[in-house]
Amino acid sequence: MSVTFAQGFTAAGVAAGISSIEGKKDLALVVNNGPLDAAAGVFTSNRFCAAPVQWSRVAVADGHIRAVILNSGGANACTGPKGYTQSEATAKTVAELVGADASNIAVCSTGLIGELLPLDHVLDGAKAAYLALGDDDAAGSDAAHAIMTTDTKPKTVSLEGSGYRVGGMVKGSGMIAPQLATMLCVITTDAVVSGGQLQAALTAGVDTSFNRIDVDGCMSTNDTVLLLASGASGVEPDADEFNGLVAKACASLARQIIGDGEGASHDIRITVTGATSEDAALACARAVASSNLLKCAISGNDPNWGRIVSSLGTVPAQVAPYDADNVTVDVNGVRICENGGAGRDRSEVDMTPREVHIDIDLGAGDAEATVWTDDLTHEYVHINADYES
Amino acid sequence: MSVTFAQGFTAAGVAAGISSIEGKKDLALVVNNGPLDAAAGVFTSNRFCAAPVQWSRVAVADGHIRAVILNSGGANACTGPKGYTQSEATAKTVAELVGADASNIAVCSTGLIGELLPLDHVLDGAKAAYLALGDDDAAGSDAAHAIMTTDTKPKTVSLEGSGYRVGGMVKGSGMIAPQLATMLCVITTDAVVSGGQLQAALTAGVDTSFNRIDVDGCMSTNDTVLLLASGASGVEPDADEFNGLVAKACASLARQIIGDGEGASHDIRITVTGATSEDAALACARAVASSNLLKCAISGNDPNWGRIVSSLGTVPAQVAPYDADNVTVDVNGVRICENGGAGRDRSEVDMTPREVHIDIDLGAGDAEATVWTDDLTHEYVHINADYES
Known part of the structure; x- marks a missing residue:
């Protein structure tokens, strides 16, 4: 239309x-x-x-x-x-x-x-x-x-x-x-x-x-x-x-x-809740969304929460105050990170849907924000290595 | 030793x-x-x-x-x-x-x-x-x-x-x-x-x-x-x-x-000169070094200067003052971007060496900084999609 x-x-x-x-x-x-x-x-x-x-x-x-x-x-x-x-x-x-x-x-x-x-x-x-x-x-x-x-x-x-x-x-x-x-x-x-x-x-x-x-x-x-x-x-x-x-x-x-992201095999929704402000939530969501390692892991159907929290940990405390020990991470509804450490087994997560939901609760406030990204695949590299050369 | x-x-x-x-x-x-x-x-x-x-x-x-x-x-x-x-x-x-x-x-x-x-x-x-x-x-x-x-x-x-x-x-x-x-x-x-x-x-x-x-x-x-x-x-x-x-x-x-970067086929040295301060030069070099699109282009042996300047353009003016019309970019010694636009033909650049030198002159001052990065290859995705899953 x-x-x-x-x-x-x-x-x-x-x-x-x-x-x-x-x-x-x-x-x-x-x-x-x-x-x-x-x-x-x-x-x-x-x-x-x-x-x-x-x-x-x-x-x-x-x-x-x-x-x-x-x-x-x-x-x-x-x-x-x-x-x-x-x-x-x-x-x-x-x-x-x-x-x-x-x-x-x-x-x-x-x-x-x-x-x-x-x-x-x-x-x-x-x-x-x-x-x-x-x-x-x-x-x-x-x-x-x-x-x-x-x-x-x-x-x-x-x-x-x-x-x-x-x-x-x-x-x-x-x-x-x-x-x-x-x-x-x-x-x-x-x-x-x-x-x-x-x-x-x-x-x-x-x-x-x-x-x-x-x-x-x-x-x-x-x-x-x-x-x-x-x-x-x-x-x-x-x-x-x-x-x-x-x-x-x-x-x-x-x-x-x-x-329709280049080469993408998964669409990833990253929602950060429990932040002290929307800006704080957004900074955390953007940090996770920009992790090549996480994006590769998702393309391999691996809900690698270590790569989620290590990205989260790069956001300075003055930007997003939270206590690492209070953070939880759910991937497709399964709480695989609890209190900043291992939660339920990652094998419980069904990664077959194209849409992947990463829900991060900072446990520090009431604000939230959502960012969307794609996974990083062989096809992305292929498209961008071979584009006009 | x-x-x-x-x-x-x-x-x-x-x-x-x-x-x-x-x-x-x-x-x-x-x-x-x-x-x-x-x-x-x-x-x-x-x-x-x-x-x-x-x-x-x-x-x-x-x-x-x-x-x-x-x-x-x-x-x-x-x-x-x-x-x-x-x-x-x-x-x-x-x-x-x-x-x-x-x-x-x-x-x-x-x-x-x-x-x-x-x-x-x-x-x-x-x-x-x-x-x-x-x-x-x-x-x-x-x-x-x-x-x-x-x-x-x-x-x-x-x-x-x-x-x-x-x-x-x-x-x-x-x-x-x-x-x-x-x-x-x-x-x-x-x-x-x-x-x-x-x-x-x-x-x-x-x-x-x-x-x-x-x-x-x-x-x-x-x-x-x-x-x-x-x-x-x-x-x-x-x-x-x-x-x-x-x-x-x-x-x-x-x-x-x-x-020895994961999957890398090129080691990329990015040197920014002509900056108003070392911090400004560093911010520009880091912005270029973090571009997935550039890193893919390099893995495809494409000295894509468009992807260099578009990354450079994301650095706010208050962080790195420069005039886009004064910027030059040399890749492996060939000035393929001059005055912010096309310079010598990119086909003149020899991309076969493992080491790629990107030299950016902002034309705004005397400070400089260097950052090293790797290209982004199929092998990087393979390593990180298949690592522990």
Whole structure:
């Protein structure tokens, strides 16, 4: 259903010859046909941010975006002034096509860092995508396919509010770490909302979703999440319901990224409870989520609690106060670590499900936080050792 | 040459039946026969530190250690009061054998977390090791073999000072990250030095060696580095020379750990220059060293500078001020990234040597720092997915 689930949006995905994979759809266009063109964005904090990020950050700053053009097959990152000129030229071409100002066009790119895009292909692709625009499921699906890189499947969401809709698509598979994951995401709604309302909803939604997943601890140069509102439903939503739906859309798309993590054989949910603050819980959950040793053990179906507590033990006491002797760890519901030492036998843990639940109780307070990650497999190494060489 | 290279030390390594590998040497004993028994130690900062670490930290606090007993085959970590009793019993047995107080015996363990040791085997092994003590190369080599776990080779060092000697051994292969690596290390000297001098030399030496290597970002519960002085040479060393030799011994042993990193096919030296401070340089080098994506790319012989700068870009500006547009990156002497963008073609880089040199110039100041890491290979995943399951 993707971005076209909400009324007022058309989309397309075409093969523009940008990707090195012959015939792959690699260019997507999402157009907001109004009546509103409200928009909000959240971008990577990486200091080597890509040209399209530099462009789009400015474009969305006034709360208005008419269209988003996205390409896979090249990140246009670390490409200097020439790269920026490419993003600008792309925006201008789309602006002419849709009859808008270039400053209301967002540009997103994903792929290899350090190389310019084949600009002719991008601009010709933009025209082809404009001619292919549609408002049906197929058009939304084409767009979701066109932004995939190492993703093995498209990732979309569609949610019904009270008289309005929220739809979205995301790409992301490797180089996934907070803050933000290596990802491009467009969420659309036909609710009647302002850019300010959108920004508040998006910032909150991203904070508990895309900022709490970690495939490989690597932060990208191109991460972009956009939220666009057409107002086509004519419905002014209840603020709480709307914020909740946006958060739910972000959470669903983030969960789909983890489900398609590069080479992953297990999706791992790490929940830390009993912390003195949410920040403390989050620091502990992130420390565990970033352990290569644990991620390898999980890929070998080993609920190795020693690797959980040794990661937990790296969090400084001033960040997360707790007594190591009070810590318990449950894996898939079996308490294999009790009072900081061995609990029930690890052989009791059923590791066959794809989803693995690690529940850590620090026994120090009432706050909690959850982070999702993937296991570390031979396939992850294969994908990333053989990617462009 | 190992720990017996310095005069006044005897050592042994025996198969005590602690390891699950039949017949593997798994227990080492190092005895300081004096006339001095000065000692210093540096230990893991992990909050789930193992029982032997808790014991040895106290034992070395007064600057005197007569003997060190080390076992592989079990970490005795997260084993609670029972684990501590095991370390204490082990120290008492060694104390009786060598005619010392138990408070002057250090205990080190390495292996699986969360299980008690087979104490009878440890105590019987201590007696067997005592009977096997020798001051020759073979005895030092046996001890270095006995502390190996996933290490594929023993790691030792021997250095000549002006009339005195420094020798040492280390184990460590996976779960290697600053602060300290997953490692046990004993360095010996026959110089006439006090515990305070030893501690100063060791702390400084560790800071620029073991604290600057990172195999997999995982900090252990058992890390211990001990420096023992017998005074048997009768020589009071020049302080600068002595500190330099200790630092050199630490650097040699740390480098050997990287050379034997789990599954590694490349040893990667990351040097950051042009930083505003050493801390800034170090933060940048550590960020690059911890990138799984880069480590996979290197294992695929791909000098992927995009993954270097995207890691560099995650270091906050307040930690390391620099302008992304001024950054250069050389891999094995070829400047493949210039002014934050593409430089010479990456195909010019010869990636066949085991040692890979990544030189990053931030162009912001005069400070620099170096960190060593390994690449991330199929073999690393294999070792850690299949380790005890």
